[in-house]
Amino acid sequence: MKLLIRILSISIIILLYACAKQSTPMGGDKDENPPMIQSMKPANESINVKPETIELEFNEYIKIENANKQIIVTPRINKDEMTVTALKNRVVIKLNQELEDSTTYVFNFQKSIKDITESNPAENLKLVFSTGNEIDSLKFSGKVSYTFPQKDKFMKDVLVGLYQKNDTTDVLSASPYYLAATDSAGNFEITNIKAGEYRAYAWHDSNNSLKAEEKSEAYAFYGDTITIDKDIKDINFILSKADISELKINRTSTVGENFDVVTSKYPTVITVEQEDLNTKLFYRQNEKNIRFYHTELRNDSIQAKLTLRDSVGFKLDTLLYLSFEESDRKKEKLETTVNSGSNFLKNIKAEYSFNKPIADINLDSLYVKYDSASILRIERDWIYLKDSSNYTQVFMDIPLVDTLTNTTFTIFAADSTFRDVEGMYNEKKVEATYKKLNPETLVTSLDVTIETDFRPLVLQLLDKSGKIVKEVFLENTNKHSFVDFEAGTYHLRVILDENGNKRWDPSNMFQNRQAERVYYYKNPADITSMDITIKAGWVNEITVITSPTKEKADDENVETEITEEIETEIEVDDN
Structure with missing residues (x-):
């Protein structure tokens, strides 16, 4: 008997819980209507109120999702103190804080309140009230x-x-x-x-x-500071990343026989002043780590001036004592990457990257293979550095005679071809393959005119993945012709290079300097598309019309206005 009573009691409790729990009704037509507000406490646009609790009542059962993120309250309050709960068809907000006097508050609920059947959000739901005797109305x-x-x-x-x-x-x-x-x-x-x-x-x-x-x-x-005494509209913001944290040296230390300088952020420009530089003293950069090597000095130190500059223009000048010690620590292996798979028209353009500065290249084991039995020895004059202080980037410009009919060429470097400043060699062979392009499959010319008086300009041709295919720096002209490249779909980008350093620079809020302006091609037939489809053998004429710009970068509007929204028009005349 007691067991039966216990079973009945448990059954009744489960039944009552099921009746009380909010759930989606079974069957019937799909609910496509959003919940409708029935009442608000305080009432919308109330004045002279300072509520501790806000209550909203709807015409159906509702739920709250992401309240802390979705509900935007202005002016600012401490949302961590605020609690939001939903019970049946009501939302209760306990503020748990004192509101400011004579202030208009706006609670914008966005899509936080939804019905429990189909999650339809309440639309355009706002509550406005004032703790003073008037509602502020500026926008x-x-x-x-x-x-x-x-x-x-x-x-x-x-x-x-x-x-x-x-x-x-x-x-x-x-x-x-x-x-x-x-x-x-x-x-x-x-x-x-x-x-x-x-x-x-x-x-x-x-x-x-x-x-x-x-x-x-x-x-x-x-x-600039904005005076809002009337409605302000048509303000444009252009978002970009800009790390304006302090540029500093976090630490310096000897590592094996080398000397490391670790910076707080990535330096885009490194200048070293020391009499042994590029003869006995070398360095390589790996993100925020600058490692110095000295080919002779041990158990001693030298003084060097180090100048760093970051992407937002901050500069750091310092004197360092670089120390180099004897060490039994195992030296880092020499590693190599190369731009294998690249195409070329006349000369092979090879780019080798190393994890350490290179001291020598053995030309006897470096050559171009173009069939099973034929090779072309690489000459010293074909090898160069783009940056005279960066010995981790080696370039080769290899001319080929017109009589060669092959389309595929391989640069072969045997093991021990490359020697770094620590005396380490590449342990494995390095092979890189390049394909010669057929001139008949190439675009004859893409003639670009940029309608702006601004100088200088950086003009970039990008593939659809965003990779820069061709780039040119225009200092005294607004016209350029890209020639001899593969047909396909491309994007075109123009940078107004205000400081003339041949790259895009982000903003610096501390210096009240906006990011350099950037313009993209927009398809006149579809402004959401930036595609330019270019066919082989054609001459394409493109005019880029930018928004109005000023002659000089120090014009007052350049420093104080938000960069205008990118709007470009392209006229294409295919001949």
């Missing part, structure tokens, strides 16, 4: 895009924020006072702003920290 709106196109065509996790002028924080250190998320096309609007002076930023917030991570997330800033 700040515009568009966000990326300097370099992203794989995902739809923008996500991108935020725009306003910081009060006197706020000592910024996008890299704290969340903003006003905040909005962009839509999938990059459009944004911050509403109900109090009149005042602000600093504006946009960033990709992949980790939901409500601020930008300078080493991993792209961001942009508006150069």
